[in-house]
Every structure is written in C-alpha cells, then in structure tokens.
Amino acid sequence: MTELKTxxxxxxxxxxxxxxxxxxxxxxxxxxxxxxLGLDSIDALELIVMLDKDFGIQLTDPKEGKExxxxxxxxxxxxxxxxxx
Amino acid sequence: MKKxxxxxxxxxxxxxxxxxxGFELHSISxxxxxxxxxxxxxxxSPIALRRMATGVKMGVAAATKALQIANLEQPDxxxxxxxxxxIEDTEKFLNAIIANEExxxxxxxxxxxxxxxxxxxxxxxxxxxxxxxxxxxxxxSFESALMDAQLMLQQNEATNILVGGVDELGAExxxxxxxxxxxxxxGINLPFGEGASFFVLSSEMKNEGIELxxxxxxxxxxxxxxxxxxxxxxxxxxxxxxxIDGLVLGNNGDAFDTYYDNLIxxxxxxxxxxxxxxxxxxxxxxxxFGLFVASEIFRKNExxxxxxxxxxxxxxxxTLLLYNQFKGRDHSFILLRRC
Amino acid sequence: xxxxxxxxxQNKGVAITGMGIISAIGNNLDENRISLLxxxxxxxxxxxxxxxxxxxxxxxxxxxxxxxxxxxxxLPKENNFTRxxxxxxxxxxxxxxNANLTIDKSIRTGFISATSVGGMDMTERHFKEFQxxxxxxxxxxxxxxxxxxxxxxxxxxxxxxxxxxxxACSSAANAIMLGARLIKSGKLDRVIVGGTDSLSKFTINxxxxxxxxxxxxxxxxxxNRKGLNLGEAAAYLVLESDEFVEKHDKKVLARLSGYGxxxxxxxxxxxxxxxxxxxxxxxxxxxxxxxxxxxxxxxNAHGTATPNNDLSESVAIQxxxxxxxxxxxxxxxxxxxxxxxxxxxxxVFSVLAIQEQSIFPNLNFKxxxxxxxxxxxxxxxxxxxxHVLSNxxxxxxxxxxxxxxxx
Numbered sequence: 073m074t075e076l077k078t079x080x081x082x083x084x085x086x087x088x089x090x091x092x093x094x095x096x097x098x099x100x101x102x103x104x105x106x107x108x109l110g111l112d113s114i115d116a117l118e119l120i121v122m123l124d125k126d127f128g129i130q131l132t133d134p135k136e137g138k139e140x141x142x143x144x145x146x147x148x149x150x151x152x153x154x155x156x157x
Numbered sequence: 158m159k160k161x162x163x164x165x166x167x168x169x170x171x172x173x174x175x176x177x178x179g180f181e182l183h184s185i186s187x188x189x190x191x192x193x194x195x196x197x198x199x200x201x202s203p204i205a206l207r208r209m210a211t212g213v214k215m216g217v218a219a220a221t222k223a224l225q226i227a228n229l230e231q232p233d234x235x236x237x238x239x240x241x242x243x244i245e246d247t248e249k250f251l252n253a254i255i256a257n258e259e260x261x262x263x264x265x266x267x268x269x270x271x272x273x274x275x276x277x278x279x280x281x282x283x284x285x286x287x288x289x290x291x292x293x294x295x296x297x298s299f300e301s302a303l304m305d306a307q308l309m310l311q312q313n314e315a316t317n318i319l320v321g322g323v324d325e326l327g328a329e330x331x332x333x334x335x336x337x338x339x340x341x342x343x344g345i346n347l348p349f350g351e352g353a354s355f356f357v358l359s360s361e362m363k364n365e366g367i368e369l370x371x372x373x374x375x376x377x378x379x380x381x382x383x384x385x386x387x388x389x390x391x392x393x394x395x396x397x398x399x400x401i402d403g404l405v406l407g408n409n410g411d412a413f414d415t416y417y418d419n420l421i422x423x424x425x426x427x428x429x430x431x432x433x434x435x436x437x438x439x440x441x442x443x444x445x446f447g448l449f450v451a452s453e454i455f456r457k458n459e460x461x462x463x464x465x466x467x468x469x470x471x472x473x474x475x476t477l478l479l480y481n482q483f484k485g486r487d488h489s490f491i492l493l494r495r496c
Numbered sequence: 497x498x499x500x501x502x503x504x505x506q507n508k509g510v511a512i513t514g515m516g517i518i519s520a521i522g523n524n525l526d527e528n529r530i531s532l533l534x535x536x537x538x539x540x541x542x543x544x545x546x547x548x549x550x551x552x553x554x555x556x557x558x559x560x561x562x563x564x565x566x567x568x569x570x571l572p573k574e575n576n577f578t579r580x581x582x583x584x585x586x587x588x589x590x591x592x593x594n595a596n597l598t599i600d601k602s603i604r605t606g607f608i609s610a611t612s613v614g615g616m617d618m619t620e621r622h623f624k625e626f627q628x629x630x631x632x633x634x635x636x637x638x639x640x641x642x643x644x645x646x647x648x649x650x651x652x653x654x655x656x657x658x659x660x661x662x663x664a665c666s667s668a669a670n671a672i673m674l675g676a677r678l679i680k681s682g683k684l685d686r687v688i689v690g691g692t693d694s695l696s697k698f699t700i701n702x703x704x705x706x707x708x709x710x711x712x713x714x715x716x717x718x719x720n721r722k723g724l725n726l727g728e729a730a731a732y733l734v735l736e737s738d739e740f741v742e743k744h745d746k747k748v749l750a751r752l753s754g755y756g757x758x759x760x761x762x763x764x765x766x767x768x769x770x771x772x773x774x775x776x777x778x779x780x781x782x783x784x785x786x787x788x789x790x791x792x793x794x795x796n797a798h799g800t801a802t803p804n805n806d807l808s809e810s811v812a813i814q815x816x817x818x819x820x821x822x823x824x825x826x827x828x829x830x831x832x833x834x835x836x837x838x839x840x841x842x843x844v845f846s847v848l849a850i851q852e853q854s855i856f857p858n859l860n861f862k863x864x865x866x867x868x869x870x871x872x873x874x875x876x877x878x879x880x881x882x883h884v885l886s887n888x889x890x891x892x893x894x895x896x897x898x899x900x901x902x903x
Contacts, residue, residue, distance in 0.1 A: 087263075089207035110204050113766055117264045117707060125261045134707045235759075241640055242662070247698075251623055254701050259548040267702035268765050268891060271612060272641065272662035277892025280759040286776055289759040289894060290670050293614075294660040295642035301659040305674060312681055330619075333626035333636045376607075376649055376658035441640070486646065 076148045087122055088115050100145045108143075116141060128156035159360040161310045162496075163367040164317075165226035168449040169195065169215045170352035170437050175222070179457070182436045182464065188335050189326055189349040190438045205282065208265055210245035212325035215353035216275035217282060220319055224283075227357035233315035234288040235276050236306050237323065238298035240441020242272035244327035275323050275353075288315070296483035298322060299354075299445040303372045303491070310360040321355030322445030338411075346410025350438020354445035356452075362496065367455050370394055370476075370492035378488050383416050384423045387480070390490045402474045403429040405451045407481030408466075409439045416482050429460075429469035444481040444489060451477050455495045506883070506901055507786045509753030510676045511741045513686075514595020514734035516587040517844045519831045520556030520727050524590055529848055532856045533876060537830050539713045539725050547697050549704055552711050556727025556832025557695060558583065569651075576634040578615040579728075581644030584692030587730035588648050591688055595734035596746070599653040603740075606657035606684045607649040608675050609732075610667030610691030612836035614641035617696045644692065657684060662836060664890030665798075666757075667691055668731070669839030669898055673755040675735050685740050690732030690840035699835065700726060706765065708802045714833075716799035716826035717806050717872045719863040724800040727832020731840035733847075750847045753883070754787065754899030756780025765891050766804050771812025773895035774798075774887060778816045781885065781897035791883055792822045792899070794855050796842050797872070798887040799826020800833050809887065810868040822885075823873045825858035839888035839896065846884040846900040854878050 081095045084104075088111065102108045105116070116137045123129040123140075129151065131137060140150045168174040171190045172182055192215060197206060200218040209217070216237065224232065250266040268274075273291040280289050288309070292301035299322030309315040331349055338344035358369065371394050378386050391397055401424065406417045421430060431454070437446040454460055454474055479491035518524065520538025521531035531538065542550045543557055560568070565582040566575065569589075577585070588607075592599070599605055615638040622632035637643060645660040657678070661671045668691030675689035703709050703726060710723035733752075741748060758780060760773025767773065782789060798809055806826075813821060827845050834841050849855060858872035884900045 091207060092203050112763065114208075114264055114268065114764070117705060120707070121261055121263045121705070240642070248623075250702065251620060251698065254620070254697060255624065259697070259701055262701050262705045264702070264705035264765075267698075267705055270702075271664045271891050273664055273890070273892040273894060274764070276663075277759070277764060277894065280761045280893060281764065284761045286759050286761050286773065288757045289663070289892075290661065290674070290757065291663050292659055293611075293641040293662040294645060294658065295640055297642070297659055305677075308677060308681055308683070312677070314677075329623070330626070330636065330639060333633070336627060337633060337636060374659075375656060376646060377655040487642075 073148060073152065076151065077144050080144055080147055083122060087118050098144060101143050104141050104143060126157065127151050129154050158311045159313055161307045161369040162359050162362055163369055163452055164357040164359045164363060165223045166356050166449050166452040167219045167223040167226065168352060168354040168446055169219050170446050171350050172436050174449065184435065185348055185438060187348050189331060191326060192352050208269055210243055210269060210325060212243055212245065212323050213269065213275050213278050216321065216323040217278050219353040219355040220279045220321060223355040223357050224319060229317050229357055231283060231285050232287065232317050232319040234309055234318045235279050235285060236290050236302040236318060236320040237276035238292045238302040238442050239272055239275065239323050240295050240298045241324050241327065242293060243270045243274050244330060245325055246270040248327055248329050296441050296444065296481060296487040297374050297489060299442045300372055300374050300489040304374065306358045307369060307372055310358060316360050318358045319355060320358055321353060322442030323353035324351055324440040324442045326351045343412035345439050347434055348438040350440050350443065352437055352446055354449045366496055367452055368494045368496045370494050372491045374489045377486055380415050380419055383419050387420060387490060394492055398424055401428065401476055401478045403431065403477045405431050405433060405447055405477055405479040407434055407444060407447060408432040409434050413482065413485045416485065420480060427470035430466050431464055432466050447479055447481060448491065451479055451493055503791055504786050504788050506753055507784065509751035509901055510679050510735050511738060511748045512733050512750050512752060512847060513736045513741065513746050513748060514591045514597065515749065515844050515847060516590025516594055517731040517841065518558060518583055518586045519729035519834065519841055520558060521830050525594065531830065532845065532848060533852065535857055535859065535876060537713065537859055539829065539832055545695055545697055547700055549700050553700065553709050554713055554725045555695060556725055558728055576638045577647060578638050578644060579617045579694035580611055580613055580615065580692050581647045583694055583728065583730040584609060584644055584648045585651055587690065587692065588652060588688060588732045591732040591734050592652060597734060603685045604656055605654050606675065606678060606687035607652065607654045608659055608661065608671045608687060608689045609645040609648060610661045610671040610836045611641050611644060611693055612662055612664055612667055613693045613696050613699060615639040615643055616698045617694050620697050663894040664892055665835050665838055666888040666890040666894040666896040667836035667839065669888040669896035670757060672733060672752065672839065672843055672898060673757060673896065676752050676755060679735050679737050686734065686736040688732050688734055691837040692730030693728060693835045693837045695726060695728040710801065713860055714801035714829050715860040716801040716828055716858055717865060717870060718861050719865050721801045721803060721806060723802050724828065725832040727834040729831055729834035729837045729841050731837060731844045733843055748903040750850050750903050751901045752898060753901040754781040754785025756784060756897045758895050760893035760895055762893055767808035767889065769808065771808040771815065773893050774809055774812035774889055775815045777895040777897040778812065778885065781899050785899045787883060787899065789817050790820060792885045793881040794849055794884045795822055795824035796846050796884060796886040797824050797826045798889045799828055801828060805889065807865060807867060810865060810870045814868060821870060823855045823877060825856060825872045827856055829859035842886045843898060846886045849884050850881050850900060850902050853881050
C-alpha cells in the first residue's frame with residue numbers, strides 16, 4: 073500500500089505538471105482538490121484517464137471522481153479494491 | 158470622436174525587448190528563431206503556469222507588464238490577435254490522437270489549444286469580466302484587434318484597453334511551412350519567429366505620449382494600386398506623403414517585397430525606413446512587434462544607425478507610417494504621431 | 497434593476513437584410529425553417545469521419561460529402577478548400593443572394609467570419625504527411641483559421657475589410673457584434689457576418705476527454721442531461737446601414753438591437769455557479785438595446801445539454817428575469833452544438849422565430865432541473881414576438897448575448 077501511495081504521488085506530480093512539488097510535500101491524507109493541492113475539474117479528468125490507462129478502472133461519470141480523489145489514502149484504497157491491471 | 162493613445166508597449170521577442178531599459182537589436186539567422194523568454198514565475202502563479210504552452214506564457218507575461226507600466230489594474234476590454242493560435246497544444250493533442258489511436262486522451266492540451274486561450278488566461282489572472290475578443294485572421298490578426306480597440310475608444314465604449322498580438326512557433330507545421338518556402342527561390346528569406354507584444358491603449362492623453370491616429374486593413378490590393386490606397390488612407394487623416402517622417406515596414410525578403418518597393422518609391426528617397434522582421438523573424442503577428450519598434454523610436458532620443466535600412470537625412474520623427482502585408486494579401490496601414 | 501417592468505423605447509439597431517444557412521436540419525434557409533416548424537431533428541450517427549468514438553456519440557452532421565459540396569459550388573477540382581470553408585461558402589452565398597447584394601467596390605463591404613476548427617479537418621488527415629507527400633502540402637496553408645474566411649471573401653468578391661474571430665463557442669456572436677459596431681460607427685456600409693465549423697476528429701476527441709459528449713440525442717435543460725452532441729454548420733447574416741437601406745429601398749428582415757460580451761473569468765472551461773459571465777452579457781445586451789427584461793418574448797438559450805452549462809445558464813437567466821422567465825428553448829437538439837458557428841445558426845433561428853412568430857421547441861426535455869425548476873417550451877408555440885434574446889457561451893469564459901427585434 074505504501075508503495076502504491078508513493079507511485080500515485082509520483083504519477084500525480086508528473087501528469088499534472090506540479091513542478092514545484094515533491095513527493096514529501098503531499099501527505100497521504102491531504103485534500104488533493106480545493107484548499108489542498110489546489111487541483112480542479114480538469115485535473116480530475118486527467119486522473120480519470122490515469123485510472124483507466126494504468127489500473128484498468130473505468131469511471132463513466134466524472135462526479136464519481138469527487139469521492140475517489142479525496143486524498144492519496146482514499147485513492148490508493150479504491151485502486152487496490154478495483155484494479156484490473 | 159475620441160482619440161486613441163498608446164500608454165504602454167511591451168514585447169517578448171527574439172530580441173532582449175522585454176527588459177525595461179534600452180535594449181540593443183541583434184541580427185537573427187537560421188530557419189526558425191525562438192523568443193528570449195523572461196522568468197515567467199515573476200508574472201504567473203505556479204498553479205496556472207503548469208498548464209501553459211509558450212504562447213500563453215508570453216501573452217500573459219507581456220500583458221501583465223503592459224498593464225503595470227500603464228499603471229492600470231483592470232482594462233475595459235482585452236483584445237488578442239493570434240494567427241496560428243495555440244499551435245503547440247494543437248500539435249500535442251493531434252499527436253496524441255494519432256499515437257494512441259483515439260484512446261487514453263487527456264483534456265489539458267485540448268482545452269489549452271483553443272485560439273482564445275491567451276485572452277481567456279489574461280482575463281482569468283485579472284478576474285477581468287469585461288469585453289474579451291480574439292482575432293485570428295492571419296497577418297491581420299493583430300490589426301483587427303487594434304482596429305476594434307480604436308473603434309471602442311472612439312465610440313466611447315471603453316477608456317483603457319489591453320490589446321496584443323501573440324504567436325508561438327510550435328514544432329511541426331512550422332517546419333512544413335519552412336519546407337514550402339525554401340522550395341522556391343523567392344520564398345520568405347528570414348527565419349520564422351515567435352513573440353508577444355501587448356499595449357495599453359487609452360482615450361486619455363498623457364504627456365509625451367503616442368497617438369494611434371488610424372489603422373486600416375484590406376484583404377487584397379494590387380501592387381500597382383498600393384500607393385493609391387495609402388494616399389486615400391493619408392488623405393482620410395488629412396495628411397500627405399510629405400507629412401510622413403518614417404516608414405516601418407514588414408519586408409521578409411520574398412517576392413512580395415515589391416509592395417514595399419512600390420510604396421517607398423512614392424516617398425522622398427531620404428525618408429528613414431525600418432524593416433523590423435529582420436529582428437523578430439516572420440510570423441502572423443510580427444506586426445505587433447513592428448508597433449513596439451515604432452513606439453521605441455518615439456521613446457528614444459537618438460536612433461542607432463543600424464535600425465535604418467537606408468541612410469536617412471531626416472532625424473526628427475513625429476509621424477510614422479507602418480505598412481505590412483503577407484504574400485500580397487492582408488495589407489495593413491497604421492499611422493502614429495508623437496504628441 | 498434590469499427588471500423594471502416598464503417598457504422602454506428600443507434602440508433602432510442594425511438592419512438585417514439577408515441570411516444563409518446550412519446545418520444538419522437543412523441545406524438552406526427554407527429547409528431549416530421547415531425542420532424547425534415540424535420539430536425534425538438532424539441528430540444521428542457519424543458518417544463522414546472515421547473515428548473510434550463513432551459508436552459512442554450522436555452528431556448533427558451535414559449529409560453532403562466534400563466532393564458534393566465542391567460540385568454544388570462549381571469550384572475547380574484542384575482546390576484546397578477545407579470542409580469549414582466549403583460549408584461557409586454555401587451559407588455566405590445564400591446570404592448574399594437572399595439580400596440581393598451585388599458586391600461593388602464603390603460600397604465599403606466587409607466580411608467577418610468565425611471559426612474554431614478552421615482547416616483542422618484536413619490537417620488531422622494529413623498532419624504526418626505534410627513533410628513528405630506533395631499532394632497533401634496544399635493543405636499546409638489552409639490550416640490557419642483565416643484561410644477559409646479569405647477564400648469565402650474572394651469567392652464573394654470582397655477585398656476590403658475581412659477578418660476572422662475565434663472565441664470558442666461564442667465566436668459567431670462576436671463576429672455579428674463586431675459587424676454591427678462597424679456599421680453603427682459608419683466604418684462600413686454593409687457587412688456579412690457569421691461563422692462556420694465542420695466536424696473533426698480533433699473536436700470529437702477533445703470534447704470526449706472532457707466527458708461531456710452524450711451517447712444519445714442531447715436533452716437540453718433536462719435534469720438527467722448526459723452532455724452535448726457535436727454538430728457542423730455555417731450561417732451568415734447581411735447587415736446594412738440605415739442610410740443604405742433607405743437609399744436602395746431594401747427589405748429589412750429584422751434588426752440586431754442589442755449585444756453584450758463579458759467574461760466569466762472563473763475557469764478555462766467550466767462556467768461559474770452564479771453564471772456571472774452569462775448574466776453580464778445579457779445585462780449588457782439589454783442595456784445596448786435599451787430594453788427591459790420583461791420586453792423579451794423568447795430566449796434562444798445556449799443550452800448545450802452539459803450538466804455545467806445548463807445549470808449555470810439557468811441561474812443567470814433567473815438573475816435577469818426573476819420570476820417572469822420568458823419562453824425559452826435550446827435548438828441544439830435540432831442541430832447539435834456547432835461550436836464557433838452556433839451563434840450565427842441561432843441568430844438565423846432567432847430571426848426565423850420573429851418571421852414565423854413562433855417559438856421553436858426544446859426537443860427531448862422531460863424533467864426540470866431541481867435546483868432551478870425552469871421548464872423550456874417543448875412544443876412549437878405561436879405567439880406575438882417582438883424581441884428575441886440569443887445566448888452563446890464558450891471556453892475561456894467568453895459569454896455573448898445578441899438581441900433581435902422585429903423590423
């Protein structure tokens with residue numbers, strides 16, 4: 073699980089071009105959207121594609137992302153339970 | 158009808174033009190030349206910057222600085238001209254469609270590829286809710302923005318307007334365009350370039366300001382009638398050929414430079430002429446860099462000799478005429494006066 | 497403040513003397529009129545573009561192939577018209593004929609066209625061959641958005657003021673607005689204004705990544721709306737100065753009495769919850785027209801059927817009209833969302849609504865949006881129509897509103 077969390081942080085930094093942020097800056101329970109990292113709806117769509125491409129998880133409604141992308145911990149748990157890759 | 162003054166002029170180009178005090182022009186060479194980029198972090202927040210391609214960065218930074226110099230927080234309108242738009246992200250998304258065969262595509266490049274991204278990002282960074290428009294007509298993109306700005310000021314629809322031209326090189330279509338130009342012996346004989354030039358225009362006069370007297374464009378003019386059209390334009394503004402103290406021209410070395418030659422022939426031989434694309438490279442909104450150069454001419458007390466294409470006798474520059482065309486089409490005339 | 501309840505005296509506005517259109521519901525003005533009056537939608541399966549997304553989307557596509565369009569337009573076989581330019585030329589020619597114009601150099605005539613796709617339909621086919629395959633190289637120069645505009649202007653014989661506008665899905669409304677301002681200021685005697693966009697793999701995939709494409713016919717303003725259908729279309733209006741109209745005793749179809757352009761300044765793609773940009777655009781348009789909100793008889797809404805737009809637009813409409821919302825409908829379920837052309841398509845529909853004294857239905861609506869509870873007009877409705885308000889909103893927060901009034 074710790075490994076997956078680190079992998080996710082790396083991916084998020086890379087995909088979303090978060091140049092000035094390093095893995096240690098993101099706490100497992102930090103809010104990714106809103107006041108936390110300050111990500112927005114476009115970032116959510118980027119992450120939805122990542123779920124599909126890298127973990128074989130397909131979301132059809134962008135609203136589902138809201139819960140899943142709450143924090144790294146929540147996201148990692150969701151992937152762990154649903155992944156097909 | 159209200160008049161129109163230029164309160165600030167800022168340019169990011171292949172020259173060190175973005176720096177605040179007097180820069181020196183250097184010659185450029187090669188097939189394409191990138192702009193000299195400032196440190197964008199000084200002008201754009203990191204969260205916005207991470208998604209921005211070159212043109213958006215150049216545009217937002219140049220616009221921000223133009224507003225700072227003019228001491229203006231919120232313009233009454235934001236008008237942007239761009240010939241190729243956000244070609245970097247366009248190519249990026251196209252390549253992703255092709256490489257992934259329409260699968261696993263992500264939205265960022267697509268949403269940043271629309272032509273109004275620069276104008277939109279400027280509005281977003283300022284939280285500016287006023288009139289916002291983007292003009293995308295090849296070599297008349299910037300002039301269309303300028304014309305609309307003048308129209309708004311004259312008609313009292315606005316007092317202060319941010320207007321600019323921006324184009325980025327991109328990676329692939331530009332090489333195809335270069336290939337086509339290099340196939341013929343009389344193609345464009347300058348590097349292709351990129352840049353962003355932004356201006357604050359105002360209906361309020363400032364001391365030692367520059368007046369934008371008029372701007373006009375034509376889709377098509379023949380080489381034989383170019384001087385007639387210019388004459389009509391000057392007459393409309395109650396000026397004659399003899400009232401013009403300098404010409405700022407868009408020569409790019411191709412076969413259509415005859416338009417400039419035919420025009421110069423109607424002015425005294427000793428009139429200063431300045432060909433600005435040798436410093437910026439050719440691109441659809443290079444004429445915005447031309448307007449920046451013209452405003453620098455007014456700002457400087459003494460103009461270095463290497464700015465002139467000829468050996469002019471006149472030194473006093475009060476009224477300037479800018480003329481540009483692209484491939485014999487999209488002709489634009491701009492008249493400026495030091496006031 | 498906008499809602500005074502008292503009728504004001506409307507500004508005269510700019511005369512509209514001709515129109516032309518091609519869309520998924522018809523190849524000319526009459527065919528579009530008949531489809532609107534008979535509630536015949538043009539939404540269907542994608543035919544002309546080979547795309548992996550084809551089975552998951554519905555579109556408003558025009559039946560003609562490029563070859564057929566070239567034949568109708570009698571263009572030389574060897575040309576580099578893109579589909580955007582071909583569609584534009586069909587509609588622009590109809591507008592010129594409809595207004596009985598002869599393009600004459602003594603009259604300062606302008607052409608302002610809007611597009612967001614430009615030559616992309618050809619670029620996306622040949623992008624990787626431009627450097628190597630000489631037959632494709634003619635499409636390098638036709639990529640940029642101004643190229644199609646110039647081609648149409650050349651075919652019409654317009655050499656004077658020609659330009660192109662691109663503010664995503666509000667583009668054509670801004671082209672119409674600029675034209676009106678140029679006529680009002682006396683800079684032009686007449687101007688042909690509108691927009692054109694063809695379907696492309698680029699936009700299909702782009703909107704797909706935003707997850708806002710519906711796999712069924714779109715349902716504007718419905719609580720269960722799933723997203724938009726893309727469409728392709730072109731439409732133009734002829735605007736002429738009053739001096740010119742009087743001198744030549746021209747028939748005026750309707751008047752463009754108001755226009756407003758504002759920016760939402762909220763997000764690159766999403767509209768704000770309060771619909772601020774839309775609110776400001778409508779407010780400005782009413783101000784320019786010197787009309788109070790209660791004088792609007794019909795709103796042709798932007799109504800793309802995306803969850804975000806329809807809610808945001810509904811909120812903005814409520815902020816302008818309070819409890820007395822006029823009849824409103826989105827015609828996107830007829831044509832699909834035609835992007836940069838939409839403002840021009842719906843300008844033509846607004847004038848047709850005035851001519852027919854009819855409100856065209858908002859197709860496919862079943863359930864009202866719970867947050868706002870607005871119910872659009874769902875069947876053709878005849879009523880007295882003096883003023884129509886038309887909205888067009890785009891990426892980048894670009895919001896524009898036009899008001900059309902009975903001549």
